[in-house]
Amino acid sequence: MKIGIVIGSHRPGSQSAKVANAVQQRLDAIAECESVYVLDLGGNPLPLWDEGMWSDDPDWQALFGPVSAELAACDGFVVVSPEWSGMAPAGLKNFFLLCGKGELAHKPAYLIGVSASEGGAYPIAELRMSSYKNTRLCYIPEHLIVRRVEKVFNADADSNDPRAQKYLGERLDFGLQNLCAYASALGAMRQNTVLEDSRFPHGM
Template sequence: MRITIISGSHRNPSQSIKVARHIQTVLLAKDAADSVEIFSLADNPLPLWDQRVWEGDPEWLELLGPLHTGLRESDGFVIVSPEWHGQVPSGLKNFFLLCSAREVGHKPALIVTVSAGDGGAYPVAELRMSSYKNNRICYIPEQVVVRKVEQVLN
């Protein structure tokens, strides 16, 4: 089984990538997956969505081709999102706009949120509410909220 972890923070370094790497290590150590890849938005800033994405624009096809191929080959996903001002970062929302059902549709995904304080629940609600509609990603019922993230997994 191949799992792709999306680290949704634009910041480099970030607590989200720390959590993503920990999840990758655990999944591989427990033989829960044959392959676990991390796609970090900090290392791969994506241009803002525009309608040319859906029109098959060659520039967009070239830019998104490798990402879409990797997502299509994945059997499931872990979405790691920081909580910024009670919200999902704009780059992660943009990521979902750039994905279709061909890449992530009908595949399971675990939501993991990261908070420097006692928060972390708002991004769970936001992702469940608005990031799945057209791309048909299937969030599993459970989620993980990592609170006071700077104090753990160090």
């Protein structure tokens, strides 16, 4: 199976990217996960959505076509979102607007919220509430909130808070194992034609 990691921070070299790197390392240790695709929105490489996405504009095809193909080949996703002013970043919301061709449809996703302090819950609630509607992404019940992120998942183990690192590392492993189990189960479900009906291209 192939798992995609979406890093929702616009900042190059972000703490979210650091967490995503730890996610990738742990996915590599899961036998069922054969490959990992990473989409890092650091630097905001994706322009804002416009109607050209609906008309197969050549510029959009050249820009987003390769990303769309990688996403379509994934069996599940990890979405890492920092909390900015109590919200998910604009670039991450824009990413979901761009995924209008079923790339994420009926695939499981594991949400990870990231906070420099004691936040991180609001993006989880926000993304669960809205980002699945037209993408038809299926968020699994498990999620992770990485608070005080500067103190965990650092390459230098001495920079980590031992107690927090142990707990969050174990929770992360549990969540990723859940994700892979859902990815395996939903693979068969996506073959069921009842899931798609041209009369209802969007969620209500």
